[in-house]
Amino acid sequence: MSTAIARALTIAGSDSGGGAGIQADLKTFQELRVYGMSAITAVTSQNTLGVRGIYPLTADAVRSQVEAIGDDLGTDAVKTGMLFNDEIIVAVAEEIRRYGWSKVVVDPVMIAKGGASLLLEQAVRAMKETLLPLAWVVTPNVPEAEALTGMTISGIAARKEAARRLADFGAKHVVLKGGHDLSDDGQAIDILYDGRDFYEFRSERRETRHTHGTGCTFASAITAELAKGRDVPEAVEVAKAFIQAAIEYPLGLGQGHGPTNHWAYRDQERGR
Numbered sequence: 567m568s569t570a571i572a573r574a575l576t577i578a579g580s581d582s583g584g585g586a587g588i589q590a591d592l593k594t595f596q597e598l599r600v601y602g603m604s605a606i607t608a609v610t611s612q613n614t615l616g617v618r619g620i621y622p623l624t625a626d627a628v629r630s631q632v633e634a635i636g637d638d639l640g641t642d643a644v645k646t647g648m649l650f651n652d653e654i655i656v657a658v659a660e661e662i663r664r665y666g667w668s669k670v671v672v673d674p675v676m677i678a679k680g681g682a683s684l685l686l687e688q689a690v691r692a693m694k695e696t697l698l699p700l701a702w703v704v705t706p707n708v709p710e711a712e713a714l715t716g717m718t719i720s721g722i723a724a725r726k727e728a729a730r731r732l733a734d735f736g737a738k739h740v741v742l743k744g745g746h747d748l749s750d751d752g753q754a755i756d757i758l759y760d761g762r763d764f765y766e767f768r769s770e771r772r773e774t775r776h777t778h779g780t781g782c783t784f785a786s787a788i789t790a791e792l793a794k795g796r797d798v799p800e801a802v803e804v805a806k807a808f809i810q811a812a813i814e815y816p817l818g819l820g821q822g823h824g825p826t827n828h829w830a831y832r833d834q835e836r837g838r
């Protein structure tokens with residue numbers, strides 16, 4: 567018997583604190599009624615205060631997890647998060663090509679909120695040359711877009727120019743997130759570029775320290791909606807509403823940058 571449930575695969579790092587990485591991705595898929603699967607690239611010892619340890623898996627271990635899914639369950643969309651080194655990036659790109667997966671969301675995770683590096687510097691080039699050409703959507707924050715383009719980015723015009731350059735690397739859609747750009751006058755403005763037109767997604771910026779995992783959660787909400795067959799602007803609109811609710815109703819956990827609230831979007835929809 568077949569079911570019509572949409573499937574999504576996240577290829578990312580584990581966050582023991584549960585707010586970012588694989589854990590955030592699976593929670594988001596579940597809330598958006600998408601069947602979640604994972605391939606873990608690295609185990610991190612992490613909490614709301616920071617990253618204490620990073621234990622990468624071998625590229626073969628990552629490959630084997632992806633193949634276990636590709637050979638049996640299949641997937642409707644794929645998201646990549648923390649990939650850590652160029653061997654893993656190259657293996658992931660090869661596997662995506664092997665299975666012909668096209669709805670690929672690349673979240674080019676580089677630096678954790680506390681400053682720890684989640685991608686080796688030598689791997690930025692592999693990210694640009696090997697993975698971005700396979701991206702249906704790439705979702706950099708401002709520092710990641712700066713590292714990928716070499717630009718200094720402040721303000722909407724600079725973000726649009728950076729989005730154009732990222733599209734030149736081969737990404738079909740660029741969502742340049744505005745969480746880090748404080749020049750937006752009380753708003754958090756994300757810019758979508760589809761190679762032709764720009765779209766803006768705006769929300770009120772919330773003053774909060776509970777932003778651990780916002781990028782992971784946002785990108786996995788986009789992935790979940792693409793898996794269900796929505797187009798990119800529709801998927802980003804849902805993701806923006808999902809992350810806004812998750813930020814607005816923090817759980818108050820931990821002593822540092824706490825996790826966002828993955829239940830809030832559906833609670834809001836149910837009128838609670």
Ligand SMILES: Nc1ncnc2c1ncn2[C@@H]1O[C@H](COP(=O)(O)OP(=O)(O)O)[C@@H](O)[C@H]1O
Nearest residue numbers: 707743744745746754770771772780781784809
């Ligand atoms: N303080 C905030 N208030 C409202 N939305 C925010 C806030 N910080 C980030 N966002 C939103 O959360 C998402 C993730 O953004 P960002 O913080 O830029 O990425 P990352 O977590 O990768 O650093 C984006 O949609 C962004 O607009």
Ligand SMILES: Cc1ncc(COP(=O)(O)O)c(N)n1
Nearest residue numbers: 579586587778779780781782
């Ligand atoms: C394993 C892992 N992956 C990604 C992030 C980035 O988190 P954020 O979404 O806050 O940028 C993280 N802190 N840990």
